Structures are given as structure tokens and as C-alpha cells.
Amino acid sequence: MTENKNNQEAPEVLVEKKRLRAPKAKPEAKDEVASELPLGDVQAEKSVIDTATQTEEKKLFKDKISISIKPKITAPEAVKTQDESSKSDLMSSVSKDEMPDLSAIEFLLDDKPVEKKEEQQGLLGDESVQQVEGKRHHHRVQKDENIIMQVQDIDPNEADFAYPPKEENTIIVKKLKEKRMNELNEMAEKYGVQNYHRMLRQDLITAILKQSVFHGKLIYSEGILEIGHDGHGFVRSQSYNYAACSDDIFISNNQIRKFGLRFGDQVAGYARVPKKGERYFSLLRLTEINGRSSDEPVSKVNFDNLTPLYPRERLNFECTGIKNNDFSTRVIDLISPIGKGQRALIVAQPKSGKTMLMQSIAHAIEKNHPEIYLIYLGIDERPEEFTEMQRTIKGEVVSSTFDEPAKRHVELAEIVIEKAKRLVEQGRDVVILLDSITRLARAYNNVMPSSGKILSGGVDSNALHRPKRFFGAARNIEEGGSLTIIATALVDTGSKMDEVIFEEFKGTGNSEIVLDRKIADRRVFPAIDILKSGTRKEEEMVSSETLTKMWMLRRILSGMGSGHEALEFLLKKIKETKDNEDFFKKMNGPMQ
Numbered sequence: 001m002t003e004n005k006n007n008q009e010a011p012e013v014l015v016e017k018k019r020l021r022a023p024k025a026k027p028e029a030k031d032e033v034a035s036e037l038p039l040g041d042v043q044a045e046k047s048v049i050d051t052a053t054q055t056e057e058k059k060l061f062k063d064k065i066s067i068s069i070k071p072k073i074t075a076p077e078a079v080k081t082q083d084e085s086s087k088s089d090l091m092s093s094v095s096k097d098e099m100p101d102l103s104a105i106e107f108l109l110d111d112k113p114v115e116k117k118e119e120q121q122g123l124l125g126d127e128s129v130q131q132v133e134g135k136r137h138h139h140r141v142q143k144d145e146n147i148i149m150q151v152q153d154i155d156p157n158e159a160d161f162a163y164p165p166k167e168e169n170t171i172i173v174k175k176l177k178e179k180r181m182n183e184l185n186e187m188a189e190k191y192g193v194q195n196y197h198r199m200l201r202q203d204l205i206t207a208i209l210k211q212s213v214f215h216g217k218l219i220y221s222e223g224i225l226e227i228g229h230d231g232h233g234f235v236r237s238q239s240y241n242y243a244a245c246s247d248d249i250f251i252s253n254n255q256i257r258k259f260g261l262r263f264g265d266q267v268a269g270y271a272r273v274p275k276k277g278e279r280y281f282s283l284l285r286l287t288e289i290n291g292r293s294s295d296e297p298v299s300k301v302n303f304d305n306l307t308p309l310y311p312r313e314r315l316n317f318e319c320t321g322i323k324n325n326d327f328s329t330r331v332i333d334l335i336s337p338i339g340k341g342q343r344a345l346i347v348a349q350p351k352s353g354k355t356m357l358m359q360s361i362a363h364a365i366e367k368n369h370p371e372i373y374l375i376y377l378g379i380d381e382r383p384e385e386f387t388e389m390q391r392t393i394k395g396e397v398v399s400s401t402f403d404e405p406a407k408r409h410v411e412l413a414e415i416v417i418e419k420a421k422r423l424v425e426q427g428r429d430v431v432i433l434l435d436s437i438t439r440l441a442r443a444y445n446n447v448m449p450s451s452g453k454i455l456s457g458g459v460d461s462n463a464l465h466r467p468k469r470f471f472g473a474a475r476n477i478e479e480g481g482s483l484t485i486i487a488t489a490l491v492d493t494g495s496k497m498d499e500v501i502f503e504e505f506k507g508t509g510n511s512e513i514v515l516d517r518k519i520a521d522r523r524v525f526p527a528i529d530i531l532k533s534g535t536r537k538e539e540e541m542v543s544s545e546t547l548t549k550m551w552m553l554r555r556i557l558s559g560m561g562s563g564h565e566a567l568e569f570l571l572k573k574i575k576e577t578k579d580n581e582d583f584f585k586k587m588n589g590p591m592q
Contacts (some may be wrong), residue, residue: 173205177237222268227256262300269286270284306481307479312340318333347491357515373420375416377434380401382401430482432483457496468508510536
């Protein structure tokens with residue numbers, strides 16, 4: 001059986017095996033063949049065998065013989081008996097000189113210098129040669145697997161840079177998306193992107209990022225983390241209204257668990273291009289989490305565990321010098337003051353000026369409260385209104401227009417509210433201007449699976465839970481920070497569904513600003529119905545002296561009958577004063 005097996009092997013392999021099994025012989029001259037030298041004496045073998053021949057033998061040995069070769073050990077005649085002893089007895093009787101040097105085999109396999117250890121030079125004890133060889137092989141394979149895993153986690157181009165890399169070696173995705181098309185075309189031509197003049201903007205940016213790596217660039221990206229049901233996440237960009245795109249950064253489950261990331265975290269780091277068989281860019285090194293270093297230890301708190309309070313700090317909406325917006329915001333301050341952590345509803349009929357009022361509030365917050373993080377969220381709105389908001393508001397403006405599916409409205413709202421919660425957990429003050437909560441509830445009604453219980457107007461009984469959770473997140477936090485949501489609710493649209501939605505949200509807010517279509521038809525803006533507007537617990541954020549004057553003003557205006565007469569009278573007195581403080585001083589005299 002052994003002979004048949006040997007005959008099947010290549011002649012070169014047989015020659016090499018015979019050389020390894022050759023008994024020790026004393027060399028008589030320097031020009032004797034290398035096979036007569038002892039296998040363990042590598043230095044003597046090197047002095048005789050030519051360097052080129054030795055290299056060829058190593059290559060042949062590695063190609064033809066597997067790593068798990070077990071060298072055959074020749075026992076002396078003294079231990080060859082009729083009844084073969086056990087393996088341990090056999091190995092214990094083998095002399096040191098007749099034991100093959102296993103380090104020479106490792107030298108041939110690994111191309112590394114021979115490092116003789118004491119256990120290789122002495123007897124092996126109770127362990128067989130096969131066991132020792134198996135341990136060595138397992139150690140080599142495990143070491144190779146670790147090296148492969150490390151190489152797979154490192155971008156090949158990262159080795160050329162030290163961390164942190166130089167600015168000229170980094171391409172920032174956010175700045176790249178702000179460039180014009182002609183600038184992107186110039187970069188594409190520079191990096192050798194083919195057919196760049198036929199690509200859409202988003203595809204062109206992705207192609208530039210992939211080609212930039214071959215020119216020694218590292219990709220730096222930032223955005224908001226969206227975690228899916230499978231546990232992995234993607235970094236969404238504000239430039240695309242947090243919609244999924246081809247240059248989003250993939251974050252694995254292990255990275256999310258390692259850094260304790262949550263839905264809505266603002267993350268930044270270096271990414272690598274997709275490998276063969278991959279679809280997305282992958283996170284290579286995480287550098288920042290919510291504006292802080294990823295290595296910095298941070299104690300995290302859950303938003304739901306924070307203590308909600310009534311608003312205590314009033315938002316100053318007086319804003320002079322910007323067209324006529326100061327009149328709208330001054331009326332709000334006098335009739336329905338809003339504080340940090342307010343949950344306010346702007347109840348509006350169609351064409352009553354709700355969009356202009358939202359712009360006025362946004363401008364006032366930007367000018368008087370720069371510490372507040374402002375987000376304008378447009379749901380199911382017209383595209384031209386979104387463009388106008390982008391050009392007039394300096395804060396974050398994101399929107400999903402009416403030509404997008406309901407699922408897109410829901411995804412955008414979820415990302416925005418989770419981002420706001422993460423900011424509040426850090427002690428920040430956040431204001432969300434939502435236009436409108438009625439259309440958001442419609443989107444949830446279309447997306448949520450049917451429960452079989454349909455309310456009047458076609459509203460599913462479970463559909464309003466999540467939009468209520470969105471609106472209910474607004475609160476003043478005792479531990480620090482606040483989330484203010486000022487949302488518009490549509491009424492008198494002719495839709496029974498809109499009426500049901502408004503009735504569900506009517507009691508959830510703690511401040512209401514009601515707009516009247518009849519006042520707007522008279523071209524009196526802001527078309528606020530003074531008698532129906534108001535704020536709960538306004539005494540918590542207004543001084544007692546100011547509160548007394550506000551109540552006195554309400555009694556005067558309520559006696560004027562119709563809402564438009566009261567508003568016209570109030571606007572007339574506001575125009576005669578430079579601010580609300582001056583207005584209250586003149587209230588001590590006769591108001592006629």
C-alpha cells in the first residue's frame with residue numbers, strides 16, 4: 001500500500017522525502033551532496049547548497065507537499081521488536097541525533113529564519129511529533145487568519161497616511177455636495193471619471209469619491225445615523241433631506257454596539273469605497289459622535305427618562321428691522337407667548353398665511369436666540385415653498401414634497417425627531433417648525449398596517465399613535481435642554497379626515513394660535529383670531545406685572561366684538577410703539 005502510494009506521487013516529492021529521511025553521516029569532503037548532511041544542521045546545508053538551488057527547493061516543497069506533512073521517524077534497531085510498543089515508548093527511545101529537526105520544515109514552509117527552541121533540541125516527552133506538528137500548523141493558520149481579518153478591515157490607501165491625515169489628502173463629502181456642476185465636472189476630469197458629462201449629480205459625486213481613492217485621497221463623511229430593523233445603520237446626509245443615496249456610509253452592527261450608537265446620532269469619520277461584491281461605502285474609522293471625539297467617554301441618558309416640566313423660559317419673538325415680520329411676532333408675544341419646551345399648534349384654514357407666519361417665527365428665533373438649534377420640517381408641501389424656506393432661513397431646512405410617497409414623509413419625520421432627541425439629551429435647546437402635522441398624520445395612516453378598526457373619515461385607530469408620539473416629544477427638561485415643536489394643523493379643508501385629526505391633536509398642545517380666513521381675506525396680516533388664541537400656564541414664564549397687563553389687554557380687545565376689529569386696533573397701537581415694553585407703558589393711559 002505504501003509503495004503504491006509513493007508511486008503515485010511526483011518524482012520530485014519522492015526525492016525530497018528521501019533526503020529528509022536520510023540517516024546521519026559524517027561528511028568526508030566539502031563537496032559532498034547536501035542530502036548526506038543532517039537535516040537539523042541548516043547552517044551546514046546553507047554552506048554547501050547554492051542559494052539559487054535552495055530557493056528552488058523551497059518553492060517546490062511548498063507547492064507539492066501540504067502543510068500537514070508528517071516526517072517519518074526512523075527508530076533504532078534496538079527498539080524494533082516483534083510486539084510494537086506504544087507511540088510514547090517509541091518516541092522516548094529515539095535518540096536526540098536521530099530526531100529530525102522540525103524547525104527546518106517550518107523554515108521551508110514559512111521562509112523565516114530558523115529559531116531553535118529547547119523542546120526542539122531535546123526529547124519531546126509524551127507528545128508525538130504529529131501532535132507538535134499539528135499545534136504548529138494550527139498556530140500558523142490562526143495567525144494567517146488574524147492577519148487576513150486585519151487587512152480586510154483596513155483600506156489599502158489608508159496605509160499611505162498617518163492619522164489624522166493632512167487636509168490636502170482628505171476629500172470632505174459635505175463640501176463636495178455643495179459644489180456646482182461645473183466644479184464637479186472639473187474634478188471628475190481631474191480624477192479620470194469616464195463619461196462624467198452624462199451623469200446625474202448624485203451619480204457623479206459617487207464616481208468622484210470612488211476615483212479619488214486611486215489618487216491618494218481619504219473620504220471623510222458626516223451625517224445622521226439611521227438604524228434599520230436588522231441592527232446595521234446608514235449615515236444619511238442633510239443635503240439629500242436624509243433620503244437614501246448611493247454615497248451613504250454603511251455602519252455594521254459591531255461598530256454600533258462598540259460605540260453605543262443610537263438612531264439620530266450625528267456621526268463623522270473616514271470611509272472606504274465598496275469592495276468587490278459590496279454596494280455601499282463602509283465606515284473605516286469613527287472620529288466624532290454628536291460633536292465629541294469617539295474616544296471621549298460620555299454618560300448617555302435616555303430621552304424618555306428625562307423629567308418634563310412646563311415651559312419656564314419665554315422665547316422673545318420681537319424682531320424689528322426685517323420687513324413687517326416684527327408685527328406678526330409681536331402679536332404672538334402679546335396674545336399667546338411661547339416658551340422653551342412649548343407644544344404649540346397653529347390652527348390654520350387654507351390661504352390664511354400660515355407659511356408666512358412660520359417664516360416670521362423662524363427669523364425671530366435666529367435673531368434673538370442663536371443658542372437654539374432650529375429645524376424647519378416640511379411634510380407634503382409644495383416644492384417652491386421648500387426652496388423659499390431654504391433661501392430665507394439659516395437653520396436646518398428639510399422637506400418631503402407632495403410628489404413623494406407617504407413612506408418617505410414618515411422616514412424623514414422619524415429621523416428629524418430622533419436627531420432632536422439626541423440633541424436634547426446633551427442639554428441643547430431645539431425648536432422644530434412642522435408644516436404640517438395634519439399631512440404627517442395622513443402619511444402615517446397610509447403607511448401603518450390596517451388594524452381593522454376604522455374611525456370616521458377613514459382614519460385607522462392605530463395610525464395616530466406615532467404622530468402623537470412625535471408631537472408629544474416637545475417638553476421642557478428639568479435636567480437641562482428643551483424641545484419646542486410649533487406645528488400647523490389644517491382645518492376647514494372639506495376633508496372629514498382632517499377634522500378627525502385636528503380633534504385628536506386639539507387637546508395635546510399647551511398653546512394655540514388660531515388663524516382666521518376672513519381676516520386674511522381683508523388682507524390683514526397676521527390673520528390671528530385674538531379671542532381664540534392663548535397659552536396654558538403662561539404665568540410660569542411671564543412676570544406678574546406683565547401678566548396683569550396682558551389680561552387687561554385681552555379684556556379690552558374682547559369687548560370690541562368681531563376678531564378683525566380687535567386685530568386691526570391692536571396692530572394700529574403696535575405700529576405706534578417701538579416694542580412691546582413701550583406698548584405696555586402706554587397702556588397706563590387711555591387706549592382709544
